[in-house]
Amino acid sequence: MTSGGRGRPVQELAQLRQETAELRDRLLKGELDPRIAAVAGQLINTDARLIDLTLKAKEQQVLEERMSALEEMLSIRTPSRGA
Secondary structure (H helix, E strand, C coil), X not given: CCCCCCHHHHHHHHHHHHHHHHHHHXXXXXXXXXXXXXXXXXXXXXXXXXXXXHHHHHHHHHHHHHHHHHHHHHHHHCCCXXX
């Protein structure tokens, strides 16, 4: 997964949902071996988990950046006690 805005994971999840629906349809029509469908389903689940982890990592990065900015602002406004 590449970097992008918040919309990208939504698009990727929509694509995974579509792939899952196609996989299910092909399986139920007898067009796909159940063993292959099982492995494909596992891969789709892995992709979904990676999207979730990517979002969490991005959220954590944003929070860390905001916290650093607040700490810097606070240190500028508050004189040190030892001075």
